Amino acid sequence: MAERLGLFGGSFDPVHRAHLALAQAALExxxxxxxxxxxxxxxxxxxxxxxxAADRLEMLRLALQHEPRFVLxxxxxxxxxxxxxxxSVRELRAEHPAARLFLLIGQDQYAGFHTWQGWAEILQQAExxxxxxxxxxxxxxxxxxxxxxHEVPLPPLDISATAIxxxxxxxxxxxxxxxxxxxxxxxxxxxxxxxxxx
Ligand code: ATP
Numbered sequence: 143m144a145e146r147l148g149l150f151g152g153s154f155d156p157v158h159r160a161h162l163a164l165a166q167a168a169l170e171x172x173x174x175x176x177x178x179x180x181x182x183x184x185x186x187x188x189x190x191x192x193x194x195a196a197d198r199l200e201m202l203r204l205a206l207q208h209e210p211r212f213v214l215x216x217x218x219x220x221x222x223x224x225x226x227x228x229x230s231v232r233e234l235r236a237e238h239p240a241a242r243l244f245l246l247i248g249q250d251q252y253a254g255f256h257t258w259q260g261w262a263e264i265l266q267q268a269e270x271x272x273x274x275x276x277x278x279x280x281x282x283x284x285x286x287x288x289x290x291x292h293e294v295p296l297p298p299l300d301i302s303a304t305a306i307x308x309x310x311x312x313x314x315x316x317x318x319x320x321x322x323x324x325x326x327x328x329x330x331x332x333x334x335x336x337x338x339x340x
Contacts, residue, residue, distance in 0.1 A: 144240050144241055144242050145175050145176075145238060145240065145241040145242070146172060146173060146174045146175050146241065146242045146244065147174065147175065147176055147177075147178060147234070147238060147241045147242070147243050147244065148165065148168050148169065148172065148174040148176065148177035148178065148244045148246050148271070149177075149178050149180060149227075149230070149231065149234060149243060149244065149245050149246065149268065150164075150165050150168075150177055150178065150179050150180065150246040151180040151181075151182060151218070151225075151227050151230065151245075151247075152180075152181065152182065153181065153182050153192055153198070153303065154179070154181045154182075154198050154201070154202055154303070155192045155193050155198055155303050155307070156193070156198065156201045156303060156306060156307075156320060156324055156328060156333070156334075157179075157198075157201050157202050157205045157320070157324060158301050158302075158303060158306055158319050158320050158324075159299065159301055159318075159319055159320060159321070160248075160275075160296075160299040160301040160302075161205075162205060162321070163296060163297075163299055164246060164248065164273045164294060164296055165177045165179070165212065165246065166209070167273070167294050167295055167296050168244065168246050168271055168273075168294045169209075169211055171292075171294060171295060172244055172271060172292060172294075174211065174244065175211065176211050176212075176213050177211060177212050177213065177246070178213050178214075178215040178234070179202055179206060179212060179213065179214050179215060180215050180217065180218055180227075180230055181195065181198050181199060181202060181214075181216065181218060181219055182218050182219075182225035183195060183218045183219045183220070183221055183222075183223075183224075183225045184223070184224050184225055193333055193334070195216075195219040197327075197331060197333060198219075199214065199216055199219065200327060201324045201327055201328070202214050204321065204323035204324055204327060205320075205321050205323065205324050207323075217230060217233065218230060226258075226259045226260065227245070227258060227259075227264060228258070228259050228260030228261075228263055228264055231243065231245065231263075231264050231267050231268050232263075232267065235267045235268075242269065243267060243268035243269065244268065244269050244270075244271045244292065245264065245268045245269070245270050245271065246271050246273070246294065247270065247271070247272055247273070248272070248273050248274075248275040248278070249272060249273065249274050249275040249278040249280070250275050250278045250280070252270065252272045252282045252286070252291075253278065253280035253281060253282055254280075255270075255282055255283070255286045256282070256283035256285055256286050261286065265286075265289045269290075269291065269292060270289070270291040270292065271291065271292040271293075271294050272291050272292070272293060272294060273293075273294040273295075273296040274296060274298065275298075276298040276299065276300045277300070301319050305319075306319050306320065306334070307334040310328060310333070310334035310335060311334055311335060311336065316328070
């Protein structure tokens with residue numbers, strides 16, 4: 143049987159419970175062998191400065207350690223220039239010629255998918271698996287919707303990394319939003335204390 147690989151990209155600044163729930167739901171509903179987590183080096187869409195890649199990688203390592211089918215793939219943090227999912231999908235297709243590739247995204251990303259570099263090429267190499275996101279009613283562009291996609295069933299989780307960073311900057315606990323190891327890491331390293339950007 144062909145290997146079934148989930149690809150999950152994001153800035154993961156920080157990784158949070160909705161990310162984990164989305165990837166876990168995708169593992170089950172799509173019967174994935176593995177989910178590769180692909181933290182962005184420098185996301186082309188985000189203007190604000192991200193936490194250093196080393197910190198985002200370490201938080202992911204801590205968050206993913208309990209699920210052996212979750213694999214951290216740091217290739218985008220090592221690539222110079224902006225992070226394009228298209229490049230990673232191209233490489234992963236070459237590395238896994240026989241696999242079925244599923245690109246996991248939330249509804250907000252699906253709605254803007256037609257603005258991604260090489261989106262049509264991505265859809266030739268991988269199948270989209272989309273999870274609903276509270277507060278996001280926007281639909282995908284017609285050209286994108288013409289391609290079939292999978293739905294990832296996810297209870298509404300009103301969590302965003304933006305809200306987490308704002309809470310930390312305001313001194314509000316985040317224990318309900320991230321795994322305990324991640325909350326401890328953020329606290330110990332003093333991440334997100336100064337409210338900069340969004
Ligand atoms: P930020 O608030 O910094 O923009 P974020 O919380 O949206 O970050 P990302 O790392 O940008 O997190 O997201 C990675 C992927 O996870 C994206 O495809 C996004 O749509 C999805 N995602 C994030 N949070 C949720 C959520 N609460 N429900 C569904 N999907 C989500």
